[in-house]
Amino acid sequence: MAARNDQYRYGTVAMGFHWLIALLVIANICVGLYMGDLPRSDPMKFQIFQIHKSIGLTVLALSVLRVLWRVINPVPPIPRGMSAPLTFSAKAMHWLFYFLIVAVPLAGWIMVSASPLGNGTSFFGLFVWPNLPFFTGMTREALHPVHETFETAHVFLAWSMIVLVPLHVAAALYHHFLRRDDVLRRMLPGTHVTDPA
Ligand code: HEM
Incomplete structure (x- = not known):
């Protein structure tokens, strides 16, 4: 299978980005929803936030490369x-996803960078991922609305x-089982695709 896409199917690079980002996004939605319900007193809460932020920043880096x-x-x-x-909704959905896989983690990164708590992100315990520099030196009062705005944006976009x-997923299954075309197959490794469209 070729690295690049052709008129028949996606190449290994696009497939790798698609499935890796899909896996990480679904995992991070689960972690995000779970951590929100944890009481402040939970000793694991801080660590789980670090994992959520690390997965999200990985998605951000992969998504920029993917775009x-x-x-x-x-x-x-x-x-x-x-x-x-x-056709219009398929194209709109794809561009919306490209937007969201960048905007969701970016809003999260801006939110934590503007947090008056000033906690950095320990990237899977390996190194400290820096906060964005724009907010250094701002007072707590000035930071508060920025943090709130991006918190709302992050949660809204994540939802x-x-x-x-x-x-x-339903659209992919519709193509595969009802229309019986190659749309799902051409994003799956090891499948045979013959029809260019
Ligand atoms: C693929 C990327 C990401 C996804 C899918 C995602 C998803 C979510 C979800 C579903 C929630 C819970 C929303 C709710 O409470 O209803 C959440 C909360 C949160 N996320 Fe993310 N997130 C991502 C990336 C990030 C990044 C990169 C950061 C920071 C560097 C971050 C920081 C946070 C924080 C601090 C909260 C708690 C917000 C609050 O207290 O209301 N997230 N995220």
């Missing part, structure tokens, strides 16, 4: 015979993902 790869390496076409509204991920 760059997408820009220089066109994807296979939408299958022939799909109605105009379905948009929670709604859209099942729709995305």
Whole structure:
């Protein structure tokens, strides 16, 4: 299988990005929802936040690379015979996901960087991932609204993902089982795809 996409299917690089980011996003949604319910007194709470932030920052780095790869390496076409509204929603959904995989972790990073607590991120215990520099020297009063705004944005965008991920999965299954086209197969390693669209 080639590294680059062609008109038949995704290449190994795009597939690697897709499945790795998908796995990390789903894991981080679960960790994010779980940690929010933990009482302040829980001794593991701080560590679990560090894990959430580390996974999220990994997603951010991978997503930036993925978007760059997408820009220089066109994807296979939408299958022939799909109605105009379905083609539009498929394209809109894909661009929305590209936006969300960058915007969700970026909003999280801005939120913690503007936190009056000033906690850094221990990246999987390996090194300290720096906070964004824009907020250094700001007073607690000035930081507070910035932190609140990006907290709201992070939670809202994360919940948009929670709604859209099942729709995305449902669309892939619709292609595979009802339309019986190659849309799911061309994103799966080791499958044979013959029809360019
Ligand atoms: C793929 C990336 C990420 C996903 C899918 C994600 C998802 C979530 C979810 C579902 C929640 C819980 C929302 C709720 O309480 O209803 C959450 C909360 C949180 N996330 Fe993320 N997150 C990501 C990346 C990040 C990053 C990169 C950071 C910081 C560097 C971060 C920091 C936080 C914090 C501090 C909270 C708690 C917010 C609060 O107290 O309300 N997240 N995240």
